[in-house]
Structures are given as C-alpha cells and as structure tokens.
Amino acid sequence: MAKIALLEKKCTGCGHCRTVCPFGAIDFRDGKPELNAACKVCGLCVKNCPEQALIRLETRAASVDKSQWKGILVFAEAGRGRLHPVVLELIGKAQELAAVCGDPVYAVLVGDGVEACAEELRHWGVDKIMAYDDPALGWFRADAYAACAEDCIRTLRPSVVLVGATSLGRSLAPRLSTRFHTGLTADCTRLERRENSDLVQIRPAFGGNIMAQIITTNTRPQFATVRYKVMNPPERREEASGEIIRRPIPKGVAESPVTCVSVTPVPPARSISDAEILVVGGRGLKRESDLDLVRDLAAALGGDWATTRPLVEKGWTTNDRQIGLSGRTVRPRLIITCGVSGAIQFTSCMNASEHIVAINTDPKAPINQVAHIAITGDLYEILPALTRRIREEKHASL
Numbered sequence: 001m002a003k004i005a006l007l008e009k010k011c012t013g014c015g016h017c018r019t020v021c022p023f024g025a026i027d028f029r030d031g032k033p034e035l036n037a038a039c040k041v042c043g044l045c046v047k048n049c050p051e052q053a054l055i056r057l058e059t060r061a062a063s064v065d066k067s068q069w070k071g072i073l074v075f076a077e078a079g080r081g082r083l084h085p086v087v088l089e090l091i092g093k094a095q096e097l098a099a100v101c102g103d104p105v106y107a108v109l110v111g112d113g114v115e116a117c118a119e120e121l122r123h124w125g126v127d128k129i130m131a132y133d134d135p136a137l138g139w140f141r142a143d144a145y146a147a148c149a150e151d152c153i154r155t156l157r158p159s160v161v162l163v164g165a166t167s168l169g170r171s172l173a174p175r176l177s178t179r180f181h182t183g184l185t186a187d188c189t190r191l192e193r194r195e196n197s198d199l200v201q202i203r204p205a206f207g208g209n210i211m212a213q214i215i216t217t218n219t220r221p222q223f224a225t226v227r228y229k230v231m232n233p234p235e236r237r238e239e240a241s242g243e244i245i246r247r248p249i250p251k252g253v254a255e256s257p258v259t260c261v262s263v264t265p266v267p268p269a270r271s272i273s274d275a276e277i278l279v280v281g282g283r284g285l286k287r288e289s290d291l292d293l294v295r296d297l298a299a300a301l302g303g304d305w306a307t308t309r310p311l312v313e314k315g316w317t318t319n320d321r322q323i324g325l326s327g328r329t330v331r332p333r334l335i336i337t338c339g340v341s342g343a344i345q346f347t348s349c350m351n352a353s354e355h356i357v358a359i360n361t362d363p364k365a366p367i368n369q370v371a372h373i374a375i376t377g378d379l380y381e382i383l384p385a386l387t388r389r390i391r392e393e394k395h396a397s398l
C-alpha cells in the first residue's frame, strides 16, 4: 500500500500540487493541501512540489507463511436446490491448479436445504465439502454468507478461493477478501499456478489493451472470480467420493441486521451464454430494423442472437444480449459474426467458441484472426441468401 504524506513544516501553501494533480484530488484547508478520496497515489504532486513537502510512503504488508495455506476452495453457489453451472467449471480449474502443488480441492456450500447439492458435489472430484445448511441462510444476505465462508476459510486454510463472477459472487468475494486483508482479482480469463503456490491471475486490463498477470505475493488466501463459460467443467464421475462436513452457522449469523422483507422471483431467462448457436450483429448493420437479418438467420439455425456493444449503446437492444468485457462471455458450438470488426474487448469473450464464422467486407478485419471461416463480403447480400438456403435445406429434409 502506498500513500502521499505532507511535511507541514516545509509546505508554503503555494498550490502548485493542486495545479498538477490530474484527478482533482487535492483540496486546500487552512492554506495547506489535503488529499481526498480521488487520490490515485500517482506521485505527480510529489515530483512537482518545489519545496519537497510531499512524500510518498510505502507500507509493506507482513508476509504470511504460505506453507500454512494449502488447497483450492470453490464457493459452490446454489439456488433452488441446484448448483450454478459455473461451480463445476471452477472445480475443473481447481483440480488443475491443485495438481501443481499436490493440494486438495474443497467446496463450500451455504444456504437452506443444500444437502442434495453437497451429495452432487461428491461426483465431481472434490475432497472435502463444507456445508452450512440453515433456514437463516434461505436468501442471500452478504453478511451472513460471508460469515459462513469466512468460517470455512479459517478452518480449511486454502491457498486459493475461486468464486463465480455471478451477481452473488461479485457481492460476496470482495467482502471476503477484505476480511482476510488479501488480494482479489475479478473476472479472470486464465488462471495458472506456480510451484511456490502463487496463483497467476490473468485478465484483460486497461480497456482490454493488455493481458495483466496479477499475483498476490504476500498474503493468503488468493481470491479470484471467474465468469460462467470461461473454464471447462470436468467429467461427472459415476462413483461418489469426498467427505461432507456439516457445520453449524457461526454465532450471530441468524441475528443479522439485514432482513429479507419479500422476494419476487424473476422467471428464468435464457442467457446468450447458454446458447449452442449464436448469430451476432455488429456496427456493420445500418439500421435497427436490419437486426431482423441477424434474428432470421438465428431462427433458421435454431439458435439465439447477440450484438456488440455499440448496438446496445444505440439502444437497439439490451446489455443482456451484448458479448464482451462489459457484457457476457459465450462459448457456443457455432458463432456467426456479421459486420463485427473484432475488437479485443469483444473477441476475448467469444474466442473459445468451437466454430467461428466471420462475415465482414474488410478482409483485414481483426475478427478474421480468430475466425475459422472468414467470409469477405456484404452482410446485406450474404445473410438473406444464407437464411434462405438453410430454410430450403431444412424443408427438403422434412
């Protein structure tokens, strides 16, 4: 951790620091600079202070004994008696990461009536399943769920904790990592492990322009969230193995100050992440009504449709149809992109698809670098012809 400190005796109150600060992070009180919450500790004020009255302080976190933290723990999110599918994907990755250091794989379940999920987890190669099953955990309350997961972590002392980047996981993981004063990397697209047990957490950064490798060097556990459809689930095993440890809920959890007043279930919607076939429209489409070309092809193929971000920004569709860093990650068997250039923020969230077909007028479009089949041409000619042909073939085979 770093922070900027003021040596009051040296400061003349000249105001130069405020002028150079690009974040508007310096207020003046009683003629002296005071740094506010906008400070990014960039150090420009330190560098430019004519009196050298500002200094950068580095505080080093005390290192933990890494050998005391072993194993990979997966937060097994469950709802309505079913495991979220991202849990199985995380278990697959946990097994790979655990193998590097010969570690066990753990899972923690929190909820009301999670027994069946705990039993199911025994078919996925988890060594220990810790279950917190209590009516007080019927609905997700961040404080209660975090208290149970914290209890599990203090008991098992895992080196790594993996959490699905779902709405629940995104709320839970930061609360947990702050309880342990340790690092959390959100939305990892790749995870690797070093023999010294460090987790290499890889994700796009700076608007997708670089792939950052983030390491939690001094503290444990190492927290990472991963989106659905990024990792591969392992094969389900016929025989059950692994131990279920049923734990009482920690003290005070039932008396949480947060009360669930009412719950309105939202009808389960189909997500583009679940689609086997996707047709995607990009800014190559000129009018909103032209999205019908995309929808028609998707319907003819028995698939779903999606878009790039600019079409969401134009208000042509909603964010739940957007593929990309600020949308969803998809991995269908077939994806056909139409008038999509292939920016990294888009391709990084669809490039694991099994078959990628790109339709673009520009033969040099970056999308062609990830496409298995690149069709150079006008989507306004290709899409209607392709849809017609597929319908004819289908009709003929009836």
Ligand SMILES: Cc1cc2nc3c(=O)[nH]c(=O)nc-3n(C[C@H](O)[C@H](O)[C@H](O)COP(=O)(O)OP(=O)(O)OC[C@H]3O[C@@H](n4cnc5c(N)ncnc54)[C@H](O)[C@@H]3O)c2cc1C
Residues within 6 Å of the ligand: 206, 207, 208, 281, 282, 283, 284, 285, 307, 308, 309, 310, 322, 323, 324, 325, 326, 327, 328, 338, 339, 340, 341, 342, 343, 344, 345, 346, 359, 360, 361, 362, 365, 377, 378, 379, 380
């Ligand atoms: C932090 C950040 C996050 C972002 N997140 C996302 C995200 O989640 N999802 C996302 O999509 N973008 C995201 N973006 C934006 C991204 O950088 C691109 O701007 C965007 O993906 C471009 O969308 P596009 O390919 O539809 O449009 P363009 O880049 O404008 O490409 C249009 C393509 O259509 C082709 N074309 C034009 N006419 C035709 C035609 N008649 N037939 C065939 N082809 C034609 C053109 O040759 C061109 O290649 C993000 C950007 C940032 C900075």
